Amino acid sequence: MPIATFSEKIAHTLSTIKYGENPPELYEPIRYMMDLGGKRIRPLLTVLAHHLFEDEVDKVLMPAAGVEVFHNFTLMHDDIMDQAPLRRGQETVHEKWNANTAILSGDVMLVKAYELFFGVQPVHLPVVLKLFSRCAAEVCEGQQLDMNFETRTDVSIPEYLKMITLKTAVLLGFALELGAVLGNASEEDRKNLQEFGIKTGIAFQLRDDLLDVYGNAAEFGKLVGGDILAGKKTFLLLTAMEDANEMHRTELKNWLGKTVADPEEKVKAVTAIYDLLEVKAKTETRINTYFHEALQHLDKVNAPLERKEYLRALALSLMERTS
Amino acid sequence: MPIATFSEKIAHTLSTIKYGENPPELYEPIRYMMDLGGKRIRPLLTVLAHHLFEDEVDKVLMPAAGVEVFHNFTLMHDDIMDQAPLRRGQETVHEKWNANTAILSGDVMLVKAYELFFGVQPVHLPVVLKLFSRCAAEVCEGQQLDMNFETRTDVSIPEYLKMITLKTAVLLGFALELGAVLGNASEEDRKNLQEFGIKTGIAFQLRDDLLDVYGNAAEFGKLVGGDILAGKKTFLLLTAMEDANEMHRTELKNWLGKTVADPEEKVKAVTAIYDLLEVKAKTETRINTYFHEALQHLDKVNAPLERKEYLRALALSLMERTS
Structure with missing residues (x-):
């Protein structure tokens, strides 16, 4: 199967997610954020990791999408904290709407990310959720360290590597481990x-x-x-x-x-x-x-x-x- | 058993939760928020609902605490959005620290709330998480409606009742249903x-x-x-x-x-x-x-x-x- 086939499956899955409708002020920013695109590397990692152990990848598409929704939740909240005007060349959510909307839509996005994991086989549910929650907390820790570094003048290289590990790398690690767990690796x-x-x-x-x-x-x-x-x-x-x-x-x-x-x-x-x-x-x-x-x-x-x-x-x- | 005994068990459980340590800027505001107190009505509802069906309430204390942590997460984020200076007579988190800290500590608090449900019996885990996630999304919907109402002049009484149902009442409903589910009602x-x-x-x-x-x-x-x-x-x-x-x-x-x-x-x-x-x-x-x-x-x-x-x-x- 060419890699484009996996990517198409992911794109299709993401396009079918129903986040919610009312009030539109809450759910429209989620669709806007998700529609900004991106390379969808994280769900692809989940699918490719799963494909190492099983032919059928369809059953990991929803949890893979959960990783992408979580990633976009972190971007939405990080953009508020960083006062970033642009994301992927478009207005950030807090710029297009306002900070309150970006806070609250982000919150509900984190809930939706969790929901996308609930369809995994019951035998995998506890471990998937524990790994995801741990990863989610670590990503927040990384963002906090990143903010702390702004006002510090004595950041060491090991500290910096720890920060990017938490803020960026553990989510790639989780995306892959998720595919492996669901493939009974x-x-x-x-x-x-x-x-x-x-x-x-x-x-x-x-x-x-x-x-x-x-x-x-x-x-x-x-x-x-x-x-x-x-x-x-x-x-x-x-x-x-x-x-x-x-x-x-x-x-x-x-x-x-x-x-x-x-x-x-x-x-x-x-x-x-x-x-x-x-x-x-x-x-x-x-x-x-x-x-x-x-x-x-x-x-x-x-x-x-x-x-x-x-x-x-x-x-x-x-x-x-x-x- | 006098009701104070249930309350003491809840207070003790809340005092034993380990939210995390590093970076302290992320976890200290969570402890601060949780230590502001409150009547702990929601976990008490879970415990009392469970007690209708089973003598032993100890096994619902952690998920009951999850409801309280979630409630305090919503307060932390609502206080940013409402620019509230005080919470229970003390400085709000975004006042004592700043809005970024309140956003990020709140995010990790939502993750921790989920984690407190993971110890329920595996047979109950999927239904508990689905009910909780649905409730969590509804609470966000209620907060968004509440914010929408600020700038509207045509809010009807049924709309208002819908808003307070989502923002306040569904969480009390979930707290009770949680106790019932775990009691095999x-x-x-x-x-x-x-x-x-x-x-x-x-x-x-x-x-x-x-x-x-x-x-x-x-x-x-x-x-x-x-x-x-x-x-x-x-x-x-x-x-x-x-x-x-x-x-x-x-x-x-x-x-x-x-x-x-x-x-x-x-x-x-x-x-x-x-x-x-x-x-x-x-x-x-x-x-x-x-x-x-x-x-x-x-x-x-x-x-x-x-x-x-x-x-x-x-x-x-x-x-x-x-x-």
């Missing part, structure tokens, strides 16, 4: 798939940090150096701060604390320090290490090679993206 | 207990509307006429608007739209119109009707009279409160 296979997801997720986020500075701006659809201008503590910045000598560290701090008339000048200056400290190569090395470790976990999974190839290819596509 | 007993809760909840909310204007101010711990000053569409106001002649309706609208130097004058003037239209007696009649219907549903439940007496007494105490 062994405990060992489940854990290897989860680790494959977590390591891929970390590599994916580091790649995101890298692309913000070194990506193809046109393809990326964002301002180059947005993180630099926002003073965001990315892997690149933390690496630079750690490796810089006193002079360069002071220079970095000065640039980051400065309100500039010419944003391009600031991005250029900070990037020049990154270049000097070989931050790009160091980040790429770290990405490759995580990606390599991820693949080692996938290798250990007891499933047909040709089926694991779907997951390897998907992970690779996440690493090779230039935007 | 018949479908009929479950539904009668749910209706007992819903009708009691509506009566409770109407009583709340009444006390805002006609309650004992000192005991109530709030400003008398707070709803009038806020221009809130309560049962009293909607009844007055419906029953008033053209002159009084215009007078009411003028007072409600007016920014006054002397709040007491406004409350007195609106209350005078209420008095003229016998709004107090009309509201009391409606409260009594709902309360009577509630008790009829309780009467129909197949359980020992002396055990039902706990629920009757609790409902009565909610009706007789003067604050």
Whole structure:
């Protein structure tokens, strides 16, 4: 089965979900958010993980959709907290409606995400719900750490890696473990798939940090150096701060604390320090290490090679993206 | 067993819940909110409903606590939306910390509420979770309707009753039904207990509307006429608007739209119109009707009279409160 077939099944499933109708002010923002699209990577991970153990994937489509609805719930609430004006190039929910609507629609979205798991076989229900709830709490912990980092000046690289693990990677891990649990995989296979997801997720986020500075701006659809201008503590910045000598560290701090008339000048200056400290190569090395470790976990999974190839290819596509 | 024993068991259970530790910014507001107290009516309803069918109530304490955690989650998020400075006489979470913290701690609280249901017997898990999720979505719908009403001028009494049913009453209904389900009650007993809760909840909310204007101010711990000053569409106001002649309706609208130097004058003037239209007696009649219907549903439940007496007494105490 070509991977597009799996994606089509997911798209179809998402299009059939009935979130609710009344009051429309509550449910319309959910449909708006879900219709903004996205690559639907998380439900695809669930389906592909399940396909390692069973031919029939239809029965995991609803819980897979639950992962996507949960992901979009986190985006809706994160966008309020980050005061983000845009999401996938469109107005965010709190901009198009208001913050109260985004809070409340998000709340009901989390409830709907839970509901999408209720159709799993009763024997799987307790473990699926426990894994999901734990993951959901961890994603919130990651978002809280991310917010804490905004006002801290002493964030270490291990702390940063912990934050992105919670905020981004554990959900990829859960998406994969979910597919494995529902496919009656062994405990060992489940854990290897989860680790494959977590390591891929970390590599994916580091790649995101890298692309913000070194990506193809046109393809990326964002301002180059947005993180630099926002003073965001990315892997690149933390690496630079750690490796810089006193002079360069002071220079970095000065640039980051400065309100500039010419944003391009600031991005250029900070990037020049990154270049000097070989931050790009160091980040790429770290990405490759995580990606390599991820693949080692996938290798250990007891499933047909040709089926694991779907997951390897998907992970690779996440690493090779230039935007 | 005296009712205080049930309450003590609930208080003890709530005190043992581990919400999480790190980051503290995420979990501290949950403990703060839960420690603000409250009458713990909802978990008591679960325990008392269960006690109708089984002697042993310990096994429902965790899910009963889940209802209370969910209730407090809704309060935390509602307080942001309503920009409320105080909750139970203390600073609200978004005031003490900030709105982002209240959003995110609330989110994780909803997850924790779900987790507290996971320990029920596997045979009950699917139905409990479906009923809870449906109730949770309805509570959000009620809050959205309540917000919609703020900017509407044509809210009807049936619409208002629908709103308070969703926002307040269905959770009391769920709390009772939960106890019944876990006590292996018949479908009929479950539904009668749910209706007992819903009708009691509506009566409770109407009583709340009444006390805002006609309650004992000192005991109530709030400003008398707070709803009038806020221009809130309560049962009293909607009844007055419906029953008033053209002159009084215009007078009411003028007072409600007016920014006054002397709040007491406004409350007195609106209350005078209420008095003229016998709004107090009309509201009391409606409260009594709902309360009577509630008790009829309780009467129909197949359980020992002396055990039902706990629920009757609790409902009565909610009706007789003067604050």
